[in-house]
Amino acid sequence: MKALSKLKSEPGIWMTDVDVPEPGHNDLLIKIRKTAICGTDMHIYNWDEWSQKTIPVPMVVGHEYVGEVVGMGQEVAGFNVGDRVSGEGHITCGHCRNCRAGRRHLCRNTYGVGVDRQGAFAEYLVIPALNAFKIPDNISDELASIFDPFGNAVHTALSFDLVGEDVLITGAGPIGIMAAAVARHVGARHVVVTDINDYRLELAAKMGATRTVNVSKENLPDVIKDIGMTEGFDVGLEMSGVAVAFRDMLSAMNHGGKIAMLGIPPGEMAIDWSQVIFKGLVLKGIYGREMFETWYKMASLIQSGLDLSPIITHQFSVDQFQQGFDTMGSGESGKVILNWS
Ligand code: NAD
Ligand code: ZN
Secondary structure, X not given: OEEEEEOOOOOOOEEEEOOOOOOOOOEEEEEEEEEEOOHHHHHHHHOOHHHHHHOOOOEEOOOEXXXXXXXXXXXXXXXXXXXXXXXXXXXXXXXXXXHHOOOHXXXXXXXXXXOOEOOOOEOEEEEEHHHEEEOOOOOOHHHHOOHHHHHHHHHHHOOOOOOOOOEEEEOOOHHHHHHHHHHHHOOOOOEEEEEOXXXXXXXXXXXXXXXXXXXXXXXXXXXXXXXXXXXXXXEEEEOOOOHHHHHHHHHHEEEEEEEEEOOOOOOOOOXXXXXXXXXXXXXXEOOOOOOOHHHHHHHHHHXXXXXXXXXXXXXXXXXXXXXXXXXXXHOOOOEEEEEOO
């Protein structure tokens, strides 16, 4: 079968011919219809320090997808051939304390699809049936293919009560933008989004930000005054992984504010801890999505009218994968989808 692989220890990605994976007793065999390119795939494409430490070569990458069940192991219950599914890319151990308590997103022994084991940028994918999520009929393939990053946005945004609250989102990458859409949909008042990229800030404004701030041109404290906020933000969603953005956030929070942190800083990140202490801030780290509460909420949010479609800015056939990666790397895109069928 065709598969996009990390074939060499250097920047790039290669179309390869690999064996169709065999489902084990508890696995599903999924025929992939659409995949989306994640920031993680761009790290692997660029072969940065993290990828060099993490990704065994050769490796089929990718973990954002939608497909159709075409086969399954003998122990699988609850799925049928023909079901349309996406899936949780974190394969958890099932035997640690958190897994056994149903808190699988906190498993300490997680493996990543397309990171530690064969990924979804291929004609077929095998995952444990436990990780698959059936997509309701009224949700399109396009949207289903981005449930993984949408799940990051939903899990982060719904970490704290947003109803009537003023929310600051630092970083208008695809996940920050989707988080802005969620925050607005569930009833936040001000949803202020910062970035240094005007293309992405425009998309954020289209999808739910009530005010966008290009922090390379505008000063966040001025904006806060300008929109009539007197005390600071109630909730912060850190979605850039950039130290200066996080520091901006800390100084813009109200006392007692709550911050959910998804963005991954490249290394250690120094902050003024007195902001956290004297303001009595609550910080919560976010990894992945809740299995599977976040997945059900994603479906419900879309079914209750959340319009995510503008975040999908580009679609290519998989044969044009290079164009897809170039587009994603340009910064002038939301989500980029590759079509496999
Ligand atoms: P992305 O890289 O597309 O978005 C980050 C954005 O931050 C970019 O648009 C960038 O221009 C912006 N930015 C740069 N400097 C800034 C500044 N000073 N102030 C505000 N914004 C600034 O990433 P994404 O795919 O949307 O993901 C968001 C973050 O979450 C990334 O750091 C990613 O690695 C991380 N992530 C974490 C998890 C997890 O489980 N914790 C999962 C997926 C992604
Ligand atoms: Zn576990």
